[in-house]
Amino acid sequence: MRRSSRLIMTAASICWLLGAGGLASAETTTVLWGPFPMPPATSEGPGDLEGISGTSGLASFVAGLLGAEVDIGPIPKPCSNCYITAVRPNMVDANGDTLNFNTGGMLHHVLVANIDEPDVFCRPGFSGAINLMGLFAGGNERFFAAGNERTHFTEQPGYGYRVDSGDDWVLVYHLMNMQPVARDFYFEIEFDHVSSGVEATRPMWVDFDQCDDSERDSPVGYSDVNKWQWKSDRSGYIRTIGGHVHDQGISIAWENVSRGSNIYTSVAGYAAGAGSAPVGPGSGTDAMHPTDYNIVGSDPLGLGSYMGHIADMTVGYPNGRIKKKNNMVTHTQYHHSQTPGEGEGDMGIMIASFDEDFCITDFWCF
Numbered sequence: 601m602r603r604s605s606r607l608i609m610t611a612a613s614i615c616w617l618l619g620a621g622g623l624a625s626a627e628t629t630t631v632l633w634g635p636f637p638m639p640p641a642t643s644e645g646p647g648d649l650e651g652i653s654g655t656s657g658l659a660s661f662v663a664g665l666l667g668a669e670v671d672i673g674p675i676p677k678p679c680s681n682c683y684i685t686a687v688r689p690n691m692v693d694a695n696g697d698t699l700n701f702n703t704g705g706m707l708h709h710v711l712v713a714n715i716d717e718p719d720v721f722c723r724p725g726f727s728g729a730i731n732l733m734g735l736f737a738g739g740n741e742r743f744f745a746a747g748n749e750r751t752h753f754t755e756q757p758g759y760g761y762r763v764d765s766g767d768d769w770v771l772v773y774h775l776m777n778m779q780p781v782a783r784d785f786y787f788e789i790e791f792d793h794v795s796s797g798v799e800a801t802r803p804m805w806v807d808f809d810q811c812d813d814s815e816r817d818s819p820v821g822y823s824d825v826n827k828w829q830w831k832s833d834r835s836g837y838i839r840t841i842g843g844h845v846h847d848q849g850i851s852i853a854w855e856n857v858s859r860g861s862n863i864y865t866s867v868a869g870y871a872a873g874a875g876s877a878p879v880g881p882g883s884g885t886d887a888m889h890p891t892d893y894n895i896v897g898s899d900p901l902g903l904g905s906y907m908g909h910i911a912d913m914t915v916g917y918p919n920g921r922i923k924k925k926n927n928m929v930t931h932t933q934y935h936h937s938q939t940p941g942e943g944e945g946d947m948g949i950m951i952a953s954f955d956e957d958f959c960i961t962d963f964w965c966f
């Protein structure tokens with residue numbers, strides 16, 4: 601059965617308390633994005649697809665030049681003129697069955713960007729695919745991503761990501777098929793959203809390989825060498841933040857050096873005895889460098905389906921302060937038995953919801 605991108609259901613509403621504001625009800629909408637035609641695995645290795653989808657006009661031309669365009673039409677949004685308050689990603693086959701290591705499918709990563717708004721860090725320009733797309737599309741605001749661990753990102757109550765009716769979304773992804781047959785893969789993503797009653801946050805994409813392909817190799821043994829530094833050009837609070845690392849990753853943290861504070865440390869989770877867990881501890885020197893990764897006891901998809909690979913990253917609600925001109929730095933801990941294979945670089949990414957101060961001039965917010 602061949603299916604195409606669409607909204608597949610609108611589930612019952614859920615409710616939560618919004619501070620003193622009373623009850624606001626969130627609707628849940630599940631979208632299906634695809635099909636992504638996966639080549640079969642061969643003796644050379646898994647069937648691999650690195651693609652860009654959802655572009656149109658000049659951005660589509662650029663994606664074509666990059667040789668990465670997979671045309672699945674426009675990317676359906678879960679809602680319009682609304683605020684997204686939670687995202688729960690998954691990957692399925694044409695029958696709707698979950699794809700994971702136990703069924704020969706890996707969601708290396710998928711990044712979702714709104715090409716009608718510029719990104720905080722990577723302005724549209726000539727460096728890197730995402731910047732180039734932005735140059736021709738008008739924007740490249742990276743607002744959500746998932747790795748195979750499929751972390752559920754739930755905003756702190758009272759905040760949400762604004763979706764305007766005219767927003768166009770694009771997907772940048774890398775998928776793997778470990779079965780020796782060609783198959784169609786799909787993203788199946790559940791969104792909670794509200795039409796009003798929350799404050800809009802600005803997404804921040806924190807990345808140790810910022811504005812490039814997000815991949816860098818960490819050395820064998822313990823490492824925290826791939827740092828990314830940023831001098832803030834704005835003031836506000838980090839309301840919600842989560843992380844993404846690959847197998848043998850321990851944690852990723854974002855430190856506000858100027859204020860001597862840690863915004864948040866997202867810690868990786870593995871099943872007990874997982875074969876792809878870090879082979880040694882973190883440095884344990886401070887809150888940004890925990891000694892231990894987490895042993896997780898359960899997972900919505902069933903822990904066994906990860907077959908020993910990374911299964912979780914923590915998400916936090918730090919309300920961490922960043923002021924203009926503060927120096928920020930990332931800390932990404934890996935403890936590797938070997939360097940990752942060709943084209944399988946490590947990642948160190950955090951996605952944050954930033955509640956920006958309203959500043960008429962620097963005088964008010966500095």
Ligand SMILES: [Cu+2]
Nearest residue numbers: 708709747947
């Ligand atoms: Cu990744």
